Amino acid sequence: MKDCIIIGKGPAGLSAALYVRRAGFTPLVIGRDSGALGQSHRIENYFGLEQPISGDELFRRGLAQVERLGIEVISDEVVSVRETNGFRVSTAAGRIASARTILLATGKSRNLPKNFNAQEFLGRGVSQCAQCDGFLMRNRALAVIGSGDHAVAELSHLRQLTDNLTLFTNGETITTDRFPKNLPIVTERITELYANDLGMLGGIRTEHEDYPIEGAFLAQGIASGSDFAIRIGAIMDGENIRVDRNYQTNVPGLFAAGDCIGGILQISKAVSDGAIAGLSINEYLRSLPESKE
Ligand SMILES: Cc1cc2nc3c(=O)[nH]c(=O)nc-3n(C[C@H](O)[C@H](O)[C@H](O)COP(=O)(O)OP(=O)(O)OC[C@H]3O[C@@H](n4cnc5c(N)ncnc54)[C@H](O)[C@@H]3O)c2cc1C
Incomplete structure (x- = not known):
């Protein structure tokens, strides 16, 4: 040691x-x-x-x-x-x-991502720590936002908590080959996070599509x-x-x-x-x- x-x-x-x-x-x-x-x-x-x-x-x-x-x-x-x-x-x-x-x-x-309203949902479905908040969102539709090893680490924790997990690269190039092979990946830039009826995170919007997501974990960069x-x-x-x-x-x-x-x-x-x-x-x-x- x-x-x-x-x-x-x-x-x-x-x-x-x-x-x-x-x-x-x-x-x-x-x-x-x-x-x-x-x-x-x-x-x-x-x-x-x-x-x-x-x-x-x-x-x-x-x-x-x-x-x-x-x-x-x-x-x-x-x-x-x-x-x-x-x-x-x-x-x-x-x-x-x-x-x-x-x-x-x-x-x-x-800093938090600048191209969409992540800050608005911090503590309301958006988290910067899978290990801290993942358990609270177990068995839900979850997303990790990132494209490198930081995102891999967050994903590996969340995979034990839900089968419904998507990676959003937010338009970034993937920088590691360590993402699981069968993982759904959305590569378009995120335009907006939107709320559900309770004011919590309801989903992620990209230029062409809406994805219902209940918990998003920010893991861009390192x-x-x-x-x-x-x-x-x-x-x-x-x-x-x-x-x-x-x-x-x-x-x-x-x-x-x-x-x-x-x-x-x-x-x-x-x-x-x-x-x-x-x-x-x-x-x-x-x-x-x-x-x-
Ligand atoms: C464009 C620019 C110009 C500047 N000009 C001046 C100047 O003229 N005079 C001045 O006094 N100051 C200047 N600064 C500020 C100065 O560079 C910083 O204050 C100083 O470098 C801070 O030192 P640090 O050791 O805290 O962090 P840094 O120098 O930023 O070092 C951080 C280290 O942590 C590593 N790291 C981070 N995350 C991880 C991880 N997950 N795993 C492994 N390693 C990791 C990085 O790779 C790096 O080695 C400037 C800064 C910038 C951006």
């Missing part, structure tokens, strides 16, 4: 990894890509940059720095995090890893830190994960840092968050009974 799994290899995740490793613990970093840095073409407001550099270059340097310390960094997408005597993480590539602590450093949360946090029972502040002054959530051993906890969305703040979270994780690990034996 690892001391800490850090999800995200941006400034917050890599900064935390340095502090955890230098205290003698073994972090494992799992990150899909270069995150927000990969979209920044020119950075000039971060400390120590004599000349502006690209986000890709800053990312490369951060990665080289942690790898020089022997920290294991895996390029993969995390699809689920479970709390089981510590935490268990599964990835899109089929890896499973366990750790005593988790740091969510997954960057800014995904699972974000807030998706994992919500599933484990962490308290949120809107889209942001709520943490205390040690960057720990209300779930012991579950920490969060960087853009996913809100505040100013800047590299300097993400690096600082990562450092403080890393130090807090070290303290937490030292306080565990097995560390004192």
Whole structure:
């Protein structure tokens, strides 16, 4: 079992990894890509940059720095995090890893889909968490909205609860071959969600057809830190994960840092968050009974 799994290899995740490793613990970093840095073409407001550099270059340097310390960094997408005597993480590539602590450093949360009225039905038949709300909608006509591994993870949970399950890609290209072969798939863009007589979700409308659906699970893009946090029972502040002054959530051993906890969305703040979270994780690990034996 690892001391800490850090999800995200941006400034917050890599900064935390340095502090955890230098205290003698073994972090494992799992990150899909270069995150927000990969979209920044020119950075000039971060400390120590004599000349502006690209986000890709800053990312490369951060990665080289942690790898020089022997920290294991895996390029993969995390699809689920479970709390089981510590935490268990599964990835899109089929890896499973366990750790005593988790740091969510997954960057800014995904927004709700913009091309239809998902927000209007949140809590009234639309959910962002199959594991949290699926059971309440068992044996009904359910939909998963998404096209990648995040959607696969939601589907695999819901398949145990209903035989009436449809995937809506909302016009996105399917990015995985892991969807079940016999699954009904609607590839048109969604134009609208509509209500039933009780004001709950009654169905999904695309340009050419109406589909009666009683429960829809949003899973576009990749699972974000807030998706994992919500599933484990962490308290949120809107889209942001709520943490205390040690960057720990209300779930012991579950920490969060960087853009996913809100505040100013800047590299300097993400690096600082990562450092403080890393130090807090070290303290937490030292306080565990097995560390004192
Ligand atoms: C276009 C643009 C320009 C910017 N310019 C500047 C600037 O000039 N100066 C400045 O200070 N800030 C700038 N920023 C903001 C800055 O890039 C962010 O504040 C900073 O990168 C946040 O760091 P982070 O570690 O919290 O998240 P990110 O850097 O976004 O890293 C998130 C990490 O989490 C990973 N991840 C997410 N979900 C999963 C999952 N399910 N499984 C595995 N990995 C996952 C991502 O792949 C990535 O590795 C800019 C941002 C953008 C978008």
